[in-house]
Amino acid sequence: MKFSIFKIKFSKFLPVLIIGLLFLPVFVSADHGVDDFSYLFHLYYDNGQLFADRDFEFVYDVVPETFVPETVNTQFPFKGEIITFSNQVAGTFMFDPRRGDPGFLKGQISVKAPYAPNGEKVVFYDAQGKQLLIVFVLESSFCNENGVCDVDNGEDQNTCSADCKGITPVSPIGNDSVENEQNGISLAIVYVLIGAGLLGGWFGWKRWKNKKENQIKQFSPVDLPPQQPLN
Known part of the structure; x- marks a missing residue:
């Protein structure tokens, strides 16, 4: 009984599942501006001094967060x-290492x-303007100010x-965007074809099943005439 109920529920749910496949979202990468990122420094404070935190492999990270100035009290x-x-x-x-x-x-x-x-690099100073720490961040910088516009x-x-004054270069990234868009369209077409195939297969199976059940009903032993006993 439970298996029959499961078959009924699954058969009702299958078209919804297939239709859902037809509308699977295509992944789209959104472009981020430089203002959408921040440095995150891992430091150690010791009685007015600043050091790189040795518990971290890297003294800083670049995180996808818009910088919000710290509220200093x-x-x-x-x-x-x-x-x-x-x-x-x-x-x-500005920042307060003691956080108030x-x-x-x-x-x-x-x-x-x-x-x-x-x-x-990023230079850290104490409240009196004394230099405490220098952290080099050039590994995460792509504008090296060498006078060459490196697209x-x-x-x-x-x-x-600084490197691209008055220059509006045609970036190959644009070609990549077109290619990515074409790949996304191709992927969507594949999803539609797969979904259409599954949907058609399901309806075909349903039709075959109904036809089979009708044939079984037509030749049911209940409808056959009784056999004559052998002499």
């Missing part, structure tokens, strides 16, 4: 500066900073104006 905040390859200040940020807790003297801290595509490396007039 101290009169003596620390400061950080992002320095470019051309030794210019790309941005500054005067009893915090040492321990691990996380500090966020705005991402710079042409950043070479293959992601440089253009918007992301690296």
Whole structure:
């Protein structure tokens, strides 16, 4: 009885499942701007000093988060500066290593900073302007300010104006986007064909099953005339 109920429920659910396959979403990668990323530094605070946290393999990460300035509740905040390859200040940020807790003297801290595509290093200062720590971030920078507009490396007039002044290069990424779009359309067509095949197969099986049941009913022993006994 349970198996029969399962067959009925599954047969009712199967068309819905197949129709759902027809509308499977195609993965689309959204473009992100440089403002959508931030540096995340893993540091260790020790009585007014800053060090790289040894518990982390890398002293910093680039995270897909828009930088939001920290709300500082101290009169003596620390400061950080992002320095470019051309030794210019790309941005500054303030932070409180104690997070408003005067009893915090040492321990691990996380500090966020705005991402710079042409950043070479980030310099940390204490409240008196004394340099405490330098973290090099050039591994995560694609605008090296070498005077060459390197399109293959992601440089253009918007992301690296220092190397691409007045240049609007035709990036091969555009071709990749067209190719990805074509691949997405092809994938959608494959899904539609698979779904249509499954749907057609299901209806064909259903029709064959009904026909078979009708044949069985037509030749049911109940409808046959009684056999004459042998003499």
